[in-house]
Amino acid sequence: MGRGSGKYGRGGGRRRWYRVPLALFVVAAVVFPLSAAARPRVPAPPPAQVGAVTAGTLDEVYAAHRANAVEASRMAAAHGDRRRAAVDRALADPARSLLAFDGRGSGLVTEVFGDLARADRIAVLVPGSDTGLDTYDRFRAGASALHRQLVRQAPAGTRVAVVAWLGYETPGTVSTAVATTGRAERAAPRLREFVRWLRGITGPDSGVSLLCHSYGSVVCARAAACLAVDDLALIGSPGTGADSAAALRTRARVWAGLGGDDWVADVPHVSADLFGTTVGLGPDPMAPEFGARVFAAGSGGHSDYFRPGSPSLANLAWIVLGETSEVSRA
Structure with missing residues (x-):
């Protein structure tokens, strides 16, 4: 289903009702900072010190971070946070492959699906707002679904791996940070460093x-110019902070996809300087003038891009596999 189809289509009357409130929110996010009760800090050990990571030491690295997650779970339980203790305990399962883990604060984790050292095709997933250890399972579910899809679609003999990279502190969906590129600016060097290491x-x-x-997608856009990647897919993007795909200064193929029922379609694509802060994330990556290759993402909502059986999941797998002629276009 295209962006303008159905009763919730972009041109529909019900969606137009949201545009003015959303535009006002973008301004309010800076002018009147929103406040919410901060989640109490959960005690956790510092990340495991693993030294130089090589293809030959990956198993030892995975084990070291699992052991750190065990200790983080113990400390969270002693603190009375049973929810975080359960999350950390699940990450410590011997079947998990953790390239990185930090249980402090909202938490960071990088998890591998597949044999990373021997993979011919690798997808790195970069999450959006409100993703931390307490909500990690939904991000992990998407990475796991993509790995299964890649295994099904890959040509015989092609080895695949997926990396769920929660390597930065994501902004809250209702926060001042989500309407600016500031959090992405801080995350971009970490993503560049990770991709260099991965290569x-x-x-x-x-x-x-x-x-x-x-x-x-804002994080990826800020890092794009220095990344040796083949493809960059902007999924459910509210904007990138860049005026066009060319402005990303990347040699990668730039893709964009938006589900038919994704509320991001109603986010105002503006960028303005307010009180010394640039508010808004700029042009719509789905717009023809942006210059991205637009792929069909189906009729799903903002959290449905990796749903098993969806057109978006199949197309993302073709993109990762380099089978660009198989990608269905919007």
């Missing part, structure tokens, strides 16, 4: 794709 592990012949959801 060192896998070698130049492996294909690497970035799949960037929601505010994660």
Whole structure:
């Protein structure tokens, strides 16, 4: 279903009702900072010190971060936070492959699906707002679904891996940070460093794709110029802070997809300087003038891009596999 189809289509009357409130929110997010009760800080150990990570030491790295998650779970339980203790305990399962883990604050984790050292095609997923350890399962579910899809669609003999990279502190959906590029500016160097390391592990012949959801597309845009990746997919993007795909200064193929029922379609694509802060994330990556390759993302909502059986999941898998002729266009 296209962006303008159905009773909730972009041109529909019901959606037009949301535009003025959303525009006012973008301004209010800076002029009148929103406040909410901060989540109490949960005690956790500092991240495990693993030294230089190579293809040959990945198993030891995974084990070290799982052990750290065990200790984080113990400390969270002693603090009385049973929810965080359960999350950390699940991450410590021997079947999990953790490239990084930090249980402090909202938490950071990087998890691998598949054999990273031997993969021919690798997808790195970059999440959007409100993603932390307490909500990590929904992000992980998407990465796991993509890995299963890649295994199904990959040509015989092609090895695949997926990396769920929660490597930055994401903004809240209702916050001052989500309407600006500030959080992305701080995250971009971390993403660049990770991709450089990944290229060192896998070698130049492996294909690497970035799949960037929601505010994660802003992070990817800020890092794009220095990333040796083959494809960059902007998924449910509210804007990137860049005026066009060319302005990203990347050699990667730039893709964009938006579900037919994604509320991001009603986010105002504006950028203005207010009180010394640039508010808004600029042009719509789905617009023809932006210059991205638009792929069909189906009729789903903002959280449905990795739903099993969806057109978006199939198309994202084709993009990661480098099978661009198989990608259905919007």
